[in-house]
Amino acid sequence: GAVVSQHPSRVICKSGTSVKIECRSLDFQATTMFWYRQFPKQSLMLMATSNEGSKATYEQGVEKDKFLINHASLTLSTLTVTSAHPEDSSFYICSARAVTSSYEQYFGPGTRLTVT
Amino acid sequence: GDSVTQMEGPVTLSEEAFLTINCTYTATGYPSLFWYVQYPGEGLQLLLKATKADDKGSNKGFEATYRKETTSFHLEKGSVQVSDSAVYFCALSDDSGAGSYQLTFGKGTKLSVIP
Numbered sequence: 001g002a003v004v005s006q007h008p009s010r011v012i013c014k015s016g017t018s019v020k021i022e023c024r025s026l027d028f029q030a031t032t033m034f035w036y037r038q039f040p041k042q043s044l045m046l047m048a049t050s051n052e053g054s055k056a057t058y059e060q061g062v063e064k065d066k067f068l069i070n071h072a073s074l075t076l077s078t079l080t081v082t083s084a085h086p087e088d089s090s091f092y093i094c095s096a097r098a099v100t101s102s103y104e105q106y107f108g109p110g111t112r113l114t115v116t
Numbered sequence: 117g118d119s120v121t122q123m124e125g126p127v128t129l130s131e132e133a134f135l136t137i138n139c140t141y142t143a144t145g146y147p148s149l150f151w152y153v154q155y156p157g158e159g160l161q162l163l164l165k166a167t168k169a170d171d172k173g174s175n176k177g178f179e180a181t182y183r184k185e186t187t188s189f190h191l192e193k194g195s196v197q198v199s200d201s202a203v204y205f206c207a208l209s210d211d212s213g214a215g216s217y218q219l220t221f222g223k224g225t226k227l228s229v230i231p
Contacts, residue, residue, distance in 0.1 A: 044219075
């Protein structure tokens with residue numbers, strides 16, 4: 001149980017285009033979903049926290065107009081990177097916290113974004 | 117704010133060697149502590165956790181004890197295997213006041229186990 005999927009696993013896009021990444025909790029309902037960014041050989045950096053049906057809370061320094069987050073249901077959150085640039089190339093990871101759990105997060109496998 | 121400091125890697129060990137990865141933390145509240153493991157090409161998986169002082173988390177031969185007096189949560193395994201090669205992240209979860217229980221991660225320690 002407690003499986004989180006991400007789609008796509010890898011995506012290459014041209015500079016200036018937008019890319020949408022989906023995060024789904026497959027067998028549980030997620031009150032809260034988190035989006036992280038991981039740079040090579042570095043830790044995960046929390047980008048934003050989203051609660052179903054409300055606006056995401058972005059961490060300091062993360063542009064909310066560039067990284068659009070939608071959490072439309074208890075099993076789906078999306079991250080859209082708008083007007084992507086090469087510096088947006090990174091590994092994006094989502095996690096979900098179950099309605100029944102106060103602290104445990106389940107992580108997706110990540111999405112490798114490359115902007116050319 | 118909250119922070120997690122773990123030993124820098126990479127760590128290279130021979131099979132059956134003893135493993136210790138140090139982790140210390142600072143937190144304003146009473147956090148829960150975690151070790152996550154990331155195998156090559158995969159997402160993070162929870163390895164073990166401890167939710168209060170003196171708790172010991174254990175899984176797959178790995179152990180870590182929540183030490184409030186030293187604010188530490190060191191990961192240990194008595195005999196590592198090649199299949200343990202991965203990146204290990206220490207993390208804490210603290211209620212920021214909004215009930216979000218965000219995770220704060222250390223930088224990760226890459227472990228390579230050679231036959």
